[in-house]
Amino acid sequence: xxxxxxxxxxxxxxxxxxxxxxxxxxxxxxxxxxxxxxxxxxxxxxxxxxxxxxxxxxxxxxxxxxxxxxxxxxxxxxxxxxxxxxxxxxxxxxxxxxxxxxxxxxxxxxxxxxxxxxxxxxxxxxxxxxxxxxxxxxxxxxxxxxxxxxxxxxxxxxxxxxxxxxxxxxxxxxxxxxxxxxxxxxxxxxxxxxxxxxxxxxxxxxxxxxxxxxxxxxxxxxxxxxxxxxxxxxxxxxxxxxxxxxxxxxxxxxxxxxxxxxxxxxxxxxxxxxxxxxxxxxxxxxxxxxxxxxxxxxxxxxxxxxxxxxxxxxxxxxxxxxxxxxxxxxxxxxxxxxxxxxxxxxxxxxxxxxxxxxxxxxxxxxxxxxxxxxxxxxxxxxxxxxxxxxxxxxxxxxxxxxxxxxxxxxxxxxxxxxxxxxxxxxxxxxxxxxxxxxxxxxxxxxxxxxxxxxxxx
Amino acid sequence: xxxxxxxxxxxxxxxxxxxxxxxxxxxxxxxxxxxxxxxxxxxxxxxxxxxxxxxxxxxxxxxxxxxxxxxxxxxxxxxxxxxxxxxxxxxxxxxxxxxxxxxxxxxxxxxxxxxxxxxxxxxxxxxxxxxxxxxxxxxxxxxxxxxxxxxxxxxxxxxxxxxxxxxxxxxxxxxxxxxxxxxxxxxxxxxxxxxxxxxxxxxxxxxxxxxxxxxxxxxxxxxxxxxxxxxxxxxxxxxxxxxxxxxxxxxxxxxxxxxxxxxxxxxxxxxxxxxxxxxxxxxxxxxxxxxxxxxxxxxxxxxxxxxxxxxxxxxxxxxxxxxxxxxxxxxxxxxxxxxxxxxxxxxxxxxxxxxxxxxxxxxxxxxxxxxxxxxxxxxxxxxxxxxxxxxxxxxxxxxxxxxxxxxxxxxxxxxxxxxxxxxxxxxxxxxxxxxxxxxxxxxxxxxxxxxxxxxxx
Numbered sequence: 001x002x003x004x005x006x007x008x009x010x011x012x013x014x015x016x017x018x019x020x021x022x023x024x025x026x027x028x029x030x031x032x033x034x035x036x037x038x039x040x041x042x043x044x045x046x047x048x049x050x051x052x053x054x055x056x057x058x059x060x061x062x063x064x065x066x067x068x069x070x071x072x073x074x075x076x077x078x079x080x081x082x083x084x085x086x087x088x089x090x091x092x093x094x095x096x097x098x099x100x101x102x103x104x105x106x107x108x109x110x111x112x113x114x115x116x117x118x119x120x121x122x123x124x125x126x127x128x129x130x131x132x133x134x135x136x137x138x139x140x141x142x143x144x145x146x147x148x149x150x151x152x153x154x155x156x157x158x159x160x161x162x163x164x165x166x167x168x169x170x171x172x173x174x175x176x177x178x179x180x181x182x183x184x185x186x187x188x189x190x191x192x193x194x195x196x197x198x199x200x201x202x203x204x205x206x207x208x209x210x211x212x213x214x215x216x217x218x219x220x221x222x223x224x225x226x227x228x229x230x231x232x233x234x235x236x237x238x239x240x241x242x243x244x245x246x247x248x249x250x251x252x253x254x255x256x257x258x259x260x261x262x263x264x265x266x267x268x269x270x271x272x273x274x275x276x277x278x279x280x281x282x283x284x285x286x287x288x289x290x291x292x293x294x295x296x297x298x299x300x301x302x303x304x305x306x307x308x309x310x311x312x313x314x315x316x317x318x319x320x321x322x323x324x325x326x327x328x329x330x331x332x333x334x335x336x337x338x339x340x341x342x343x344x345x346x347x348x349x350x351x352x353x354x355x356x357x358x359x360x361x362x363x364x365x366x367x368x369x370x371x372x373x374x375x376x377x378x379x380x381x382x383x384x385x386x387x388x389x390x391x392x393x394x395x396x397x398x399x400x401x402x403x404x405x406x407x408x409x410x411x412x413x414x415x416x417x418x419x420x421x422x423x424x425x426x427x428x429x430x431x432x433x434x435x436x437x438x439x440x441x442x443x444x445x446x447x448x449x450x451x452x453x454x455x456x457x
Numbered sequence: 458x459x460x461x462x463x464x465x466x467x468x469x470x471x472x473x474x475x476x477x478x479x480x481x482x483x484x485x486x487x488x489x490x491x492x493x494x495x496x497x498x499x500x501x502x503x504x505x506x507x508x509x510x511x512x513x514x515x516x517x518x519x520x521x522x523x524x525x526x527x528x529x530x531x532x533x534x535x536x537x538x539x540x541x542x543x544x545x546x547x548x549x550x551x552x553x554x555x556x557x558x559x560x561x562x563x564x565x566x567x568x569x570x571x572x573x574x575x576x577x578x579x580x581x582x583x584x585x586x587x588x589x590x591x592x593x594x595x596x597x598x599x600x601x602x603x604x605x606x607x608x609x610x611x612x613x614x615x616x617x618x619x620x621x622x623x624x625x626x627x628x629x630x631x632x633x634x635x636x637x638x639x640x641x642x643x644x645x646x647x648x649x650x651x652x653x654x655x656x657x658x659x660x661x662x663x664x665x666x667x668x669x670x671x672x673x674x675x676x677x678x679x680x681x682x683x684x685x686x687x688x689x690x691x692x693x694x695x696x697x698x699x700x701x702x703x704x705x706x707x708x709x710x711x712x713x714x715x716x717x718x719x720x721x722x723x724x725x726x727x728x729x730x731x732x733x734x735x736x737x738x739x740x741x742x743x744x745x746x747x748x749x750x751x752x753x754x755x756x757x758x759x760x761x762x763x764x765x766x767x768x769x770x771x772x773x774x775x776x777x778x779x780x781x782x783x784x785x786x787x788x789x790x791x792x793x794x795x796x797x798x799x800x801x802x803x804x805x806x807x808x809x810x811x812x813x814x815x816x817x818x819x820x821x822x823x824x825x826x827x828x829x830x831x832x833x834x835x836x837x838x839x840x841x842x843x844x845x846x847x848x849x850x851x852x853x854x855x856x857x858x859x860x861x862x863x864x865x866x867x868x869x870x871x872x873x874x875x876x877x878x879x880x881x882x883x884x885x886x887x888x889x890x891x892x893x894x895x896x897x898x899x900x901x902x903x904x905x906x907x908x909x910x911x912x913x914x
Contacts, residue, residue, distance in 0.1 A: 033816075108814060112806070112814075139815070152845075152872060153845075153870075153873070154872075165769070166769060167767055167768060167770065167843075169766070169815075169843035169844065170773075170870065171870075172869075173869045218769060220769065242773075244769060244776055245772055245776070247775065247776045247780060248779070249775045249776075249778070249779045249785040250775040250776035250779060252775075253772040253808070253809075256806055282892060282894045282895075283892045283894065284892055284894075310625070312623060312675060312677065313624065313626050315702055316701045316739070318701075318706045318707040318710045319704045322705070322706045322707060323704060328706040328710075349569070357569075358565070358596070358625065386624075386626035388609075388610075412630045412740075413610075413628075413630045415611075415633065416610070434741075435739060435740045435741055436740075437739045437740065
């Protein structure tokens with residue numbers, strides 16, 4: 001077992017800001033990973049030097065292929081390995097000659113299948129060569145500020161969410177949703193076996209990265225609890241953790257996956273509370289939290305006011321709010337009076353939720369917000385569009401500019417108008433959630449983090 | 458308050474199997490509900506007689522418009538009201554003259570905004586006229602076997618899920634997902650204020666409907682507990698209930714929405730356990746359960762075996778399984794031996810989960826299934842495709858034909874191959890879930906219902 005080495009982020013410079021990348025095992029076969037990764041680097045818009053290594057081809061994907069690392073005419077910052085594991089120690093020595101500082105080992109066949117000796121040899125070699133390594137047995141690395149997508153699937157949209165994951169699939173899933181939702185990512189790292197670099201190194205790196213606003217992680221365990229704690233407490237960015245191995249059977253499964261010691265879940269929960277980390281319960285929740293923390297400001301208290309066109313959706317939200325530490329206050333008499341005198345049509349339910357009913361327009365929502373804000377009626381608002389309400393995205397854009405309070409937006413049951421509006425929300429870079437439960441859960445998480453920060457300043 | 462009347466389903470004949478429908482308030486303005494509903498009836502393929510009523514138009518959407526109900530040349534089975542509430546009692550009398558047996562009152566402005574007197578008048582009139590009524594303040598009714606979509610959004614795909622909802626938005630959301638997923642529905646009813654027909658009537662009706670295999674409901678409360686219980690226990694179809702008003706604040710909100718008495722949640726849970734009803738926690742879970750119960754057989758025990766290409770996804774599934782009453786048994790020595798001797802490539806993790814790792818093929822999954830089934834290794838399987846695995850849908854189709862055990866399928870992190878495969882799954886009418894957590898939760902629900910049935914045969 002390797003000891004954790006305090007990483008100075010300049011050591012990761014040649015990974016994050018690689019000016020040249022070699023892909024070892026760059027296949028001409030489109031079904032092979034070595035081909036897919038090279039293609040994603042190209043299609044991802046990488047503008048540094050790119051060298052496919054393939055002894056049996058003159059070119060791959062239109063690029064000159066080299067027989068081996070040593071035939072490359074220049075130095076290389078980063079080497080991506082998609083070759084059989086036993087070849088890697090020798091190849092690392094060659095990478096050193098090319099002054100490489102980083103390696104991404106996609107190849108499997110190491111500790112995850114019981115081959116600890118090979119993994120140890122690779123690690124020792126990398127250390128001797130002063131090469132920092134992601135993996136082995138990983139799904140690669142994406143850093144959009146450097147336009148580098150040495151991973152799959154192809155992720156091109158630049159955003160401010162960093163994804164750190166012990167599972168390649170979960171990294172790909174989160175990144176795929178961010179791409180699809182036009183939310184984008186700053187970076188994605190699939191940690192694999194973490195022989196060298198581990199989650200702590202990337203928390204630190206993304207913590208320092210100016211484009212990253214929020215870090216979302218999937219982990220099975222934390223190897224270096226003390227350093228993990230030290231690092232996360234130094235980072236003043238929201239960190240969301242999805243951790244598996246929470247049950248005894250899960251812990252056992254985690255041990256055989258990445259040999260992680262999941263550890264007692266309540267202990268980990270305690271660490272999270274102290275460090276201001278937000279735990280997510282599912283992959284979808286991790287994504288929702290990342291999306292929300294990415295752009296919604298923190299609430300200063302836990303008073304939630306719900307404005308909806310769908311009564312039922314409002315009540316589902318109330319249940320979630322109450323179960324997760326938010327307060328659903330009754331409206332004060334003066335506010336009710338203001339709302340009754342306002343420009344709203346008369347057939348509305350003035351309570352909390354405020355139910356604008358099925359024929360609500362975006363103007364009604366904005367009028368309610370305006371009146372509520374004059375009385376400081378809440379610390380945050382949940383806005384549920386439960387019908388085909390046009391102009392919702394544009395209206396909400398104005399509201400976010402005018403009022404600084406967190407708005408959780410949910411759109412459902414709106415048919416074709418909804419499809420159009422979801423596109424508008426996406427174009428305006430406003431997060432929307434598919435159900436009232438998910439939007440409310442996010443608001444509760446925003447408040448939870450804020451309250452942790454107040455308790456442990 | 459009306460007393461609940463035991464409905465003989467022949468009383469609903471003229472709603473479910475209406476041979477002629479009149480739409481009162483059939484507007485020429487495409488933004489109006491009266492227009493949208495008429496259009497959806499047409500585009501939904503209704504092949505009975507259809508009469509738009511609009512005193513100011515000669516035709517609406519290409520159909521001859523009538524000044525009033527009485528000018529229609531024939532009798533009318535079902536009348537859809539999209540006109541101001543106060544007009545409805547008189548119009549019901551006219552509907553009676555046309556021998557109508559059913560009414561759908563879309564119009565609002567009744568009990569939900571404090572106008573109890575008008576609602577009472579409408580109910581009394583409907584009773585006197587022997588017209589059974591959905592609503593008022595509802596989003597309509599769809600019954601695909603009669604090709605009738607007197608609701609919105611437009612739902613055309615015929616399936617075997619019946620949706621009964623106190624919220625029009627939630628009905629529309631569930632139906633919209635079923636349409637999008639190619640799962641389809643048998644029927645959708647938005648109950649509205651339930652002045653006359655309530656959830657019990659529709660449980661009974663869909664219980665008798667031969668095309669309906671599963672009933673999914675959103676409710677805020679149950680008015681007639683005894684009759685509810687009697688009805689659900691008679692229906693030998695899975696019933697899934699999403700109930701809001703579970704917390705004190707939620708209960709209060711429910712009271713002001715549809716004046717439902719949410720009642721104590723633990724009491725309702727007890728009723729569900731006794732009646733074999735499955736409770737869903739969220740709108741998405743209600744949908745997942747409906748989709749799963751619709752086509753996946755019940756497991757005969759709670760032994761779950763997980764086959765995955767993604768280690769992390771498998772562990773997340775293990776946690777959910779353990780938290781929801783499923784057992785993740787270790788593999789028996791002889792089975793392990795069989796698997797080692799099988800056609801699987803060697804670099805696999807043989808445990809539970811069985812981790813086929815990222816380069817798994819569909820053949821690997823099928824080989825594992827085959828071997829496990831020869832040893833009766835599990836009561837159900839969770840199959841996680843966590844990579845771009847082609848041929849997954851076709852392979853699973855074969856497996857469902859060959860083995861009668863429940864298979865929970867989840868596909869994630871598979872990029873463009875995944876998009877293609879999801880389409881294939883949909884074409885083959887095989888349910889797939891987007892995350893391991895959701896697929897596992899469904900398997901647990903399948904087992905839970907089975908165990909309730911065994912406890913209360």
